[in-house]
Amino acid sequence: MREIDASRVTEAVATLCVEANCFLAEDVRCALCAAEKQEPFAPAREILHILCQNEEIARRERMPICQDTGMAVVFAEVGQDVHITGNFQEAVNAGVRQGYTQGLLRKSVVGDPLRRVNTGDNTPAILHVRLVPGDRLKLTVAPKGFGSENMSQLKMLTPADGLAGVKRMVLQTVRDAGANPCPPMVLGIGIGGDFERVAQLAKEALLLPLSQRNPDPYYAALEEELLAEINQTGIGPQGLGGETTALGLHILTAPTHIAGLPVAVNVSCHVTRHQSMTL
Amino acid sequence: MIRKLSTPLSREDVLSLRAGDQVLLSGVVYTARDAAHLRLVQALEKGEELPLPLEGQVIYYAGPTPTPQGRAIGSIGPTTSIRMDAYTPALLEKGLRGMIGKGKRTAPVVEAMQAYPAVYFAAIGGAAALMASCVTACEVIAYDDLGPESIKRLTLRDLPLVVAVDAQGGDAFAQGQAAYLAQRDAP
Incomplete structure (x- = not known):
C-alpha cells in the first residue's frame, strides 16, 4: 500500500486550478491556431486571430484566459493500492480554495441553487472519483464555465x-x-x-x-x-x-x-x- | 471602418449605429450580471433610487477576475446576455442606452431597443486577458456582497465591440451567418 498525504492532493489541485485557467491545454491551443489558418471567412478569421492573441497574453502574463474561471470539476483516478492519509474530499476542496484565492481566479459558486449566496472561495468542487488498478493517483482539473x-x-x-x-x-x-x-x-x-x-x-x-x-x-x-x-x-x-x-x-x-x-x-x-x- | 464612441451615448449615436459596425468604446460603463439585475429591477418596483445612473448609460454584462497588484482590473469579458433579458426592458424604459454582452437577445428586448432606443454590442467572449488592457479603472459602487456580481464602474479605453443588434432591429448574427453562407455557396 502506497501512502499519499492529503496535503499533496491539496497542493496538486491548487496548482492545476491556476494552470488550467491561465494556460490553454496544448491540443485546444493547436486546434485554435489551425482554425485561424483554415477559416475561409475574413471576419471569422479576425476573431480567431484575437482568440489566439488572447491565449498568448494569458500565458505570458499568467492571467486567466477567460473571466469565467468556472466551477472546478475534478476527476480523480485512485489506484487501489494507494492509501490517502487524511480527508480526500476536504483536501480537494482545500486545493480549489487555495488555487482560486491565491491564483486570483473568479469565485463563481453559490452554496444553494435557489437561495444563491456566493461561497466566496469557489468551493465545493464537482468531484468524480474512480478506483483503478495500481498505486498512483491521477488528478485532472477541468474548470467549466457556464x-x-x-x-x-x-x-x-x-x-x-x-x-x-x-x-x-x-x-x-x-x-x-x-x-x-x-x-x-x-x-x-x-x-x-x-x-x-x-x-x-x-x-x-x-x-x-x-x-x-x-x-x-x-x-x-x-x-x-x-x-x-x-x-x-x-x-x-x-x-x-x-x-x-x-x-x-x-x-x-x-x-x-x-x-x-x-x-x-x-x-x-x-x-x-x-x-x-x-x- | 472602425468608429470611435464615448459614453454616455446620445440618442443620435445610437440611431446612427448599424448591426455589424465595428466600434471602439471609451468612457464609463457599469458592470451588472444576473444577481445585480434582479436587485435593480426589485429596487425599481419599490420605487427606490438606483445605485447607478441609467440615462444614456451602458451596462456591461461582466464579472471580472480579482484585480492583480499593479493592474486596473483582472481578466474581463462578456457573459451570456440572454439571461438578463427578463430584466432588460424595465431598464431600457428608464433610459439605458447600451448593453455589452455575448450571444443573442429575445424579441421583447429587441422590440424595447427600438422603442427607447438602445444598442446592443457584442464583445469577444473568452478574450478576457486581452480585453483587460482596455479597462483603465474599476471601482465597486454597489452590492459589494455579491462578489463577482457586484456593480462596478469601469473606465474603458477603446474596447473593441461589434454592434450585434441595432435600434432598427438589425441583427449582426443573422447577417454574418448569411454573409458567410453566401460566400461559401457562391459559384
Whole structure:
C-alpha cells in the first residue's frame, strides 16, 4: 500500500486550478491556431486571430484566459493500492480554495441553487472519483464555465430514434446554442449508459485530446461526420458567421438498456480547460 | 471602418449605429450580471433610487477576475446576455442606452431597443486577458456582497465591440451567418 498525504492532493489541485485557467491545454491551443489558418471567412478569421492573441497574453502574463474561471470539476483516478492519509474530499476542496484565492481566479459558486449566496472561495468542487488498478493517483482539473454549460442538453431517446436521432439531437443542440457558448465550441457527446452515466460520459469526452479520434472506426467516422456537419451550419466564431463553429468533438459510449438510447451533449467553448497531474 | 464612441451615448449615436459596425468604446460603463439585475429591477418596483445612473448609460454584462497588484482590473469579458433579458426592458424604459454582452437577445428586448432606443454590442467572449488592457479603472459602487456580481464602474479605453443588434432591429448574427453562407455557396 502506497501512502499519499492529503496535503499533496491539496497542493496538486491548487496548482492545476491556476494552470488550467491561465494556460490553454496544448491540443485546444493547436486546434485554435489551425482554425485561424483554415477559416475561409475574413471576419471569422479576425476573431480567431484575437482568440489566439488572447491565449498568448494569458500565458505570458499568467492571467486567466477567460473571466469565467468556472466551477472546478475534478476527476480523480485512485489506484487501489494507494492509501490517502487524511480527508480526500476536504483536501480537494482545500486545493480549489487555495488555487482560486491565491491564483486570483473568479469565485463563481453559490452554496444553494435557489437561495444563491456566493461561497466566496469557489468551493465545493464537482468531484468524480474512480478506483483503478495500481498505486498512483491521477488528478485532472477541468474548470467549466457556464456560458457553455448552460447550452448542454440531455435526452432519453428511444432505440427507434437510432443513429439518425442521435445526429439530430447533436445538431439541434449546436443550433440552439448558437452564439451563446463562445464558439468555436468543443463538444463532448455521451451515448448509452443511463441518465447520470451519459452526462458523465459527455463531460469526460471534453478531456480527450482534440487531435485524437475514437479508437472504434464506427464512432471515429461518426465524430468526423458530425464535426463536418456542425461546421456547415454557418454559426462561426462568436456566432457572427464562418466555418469554424466547433474545434473538435468526441464521443464516449457505454452499454445501455434494451429500452433506451440516452444521449448527452456537453457544450464547451474555445477555452476548454483541463490539466492533469499524477502523484 | 472602425468608429470611435464615448459614453454616455446620445440618442443620435445610437440611431446612427448599424448591426455589424465595428466600434471602439471609451468612457464609463457599469458592470451588472444576473444577481445585480434582479436587485435593480426589485429596487425599481419599490420605487427606490438606483445605485447607478441609467440615462444614456451602458451596462456591461461582466464579472471580472480579482484585480492583480499593479493592474486596473483582472481578466474581463462578456457573459451570456440572454439571461438578463427578463430584466432588460424595465431598464431600457428608464433610459439605458447600451448593453455589452455575448450571444443573442429575445424579441421583447429587441422590440424595447427600438422603442427607447438602445444598442446592443457584442464583445469577444473568452478574450478576457486581452480585453483587460482596455479597462483603465474599476471601482465597486454597489452590492459589494455579491462578489463577482457586484456593480462596478469601469473606465474603458477603446474596447473593441461589434454592434450585434441595432435600434432598427438589425441583427449582426443573422447577417454574418448569411454573409458567410453566401460566400461559401457562391459559384
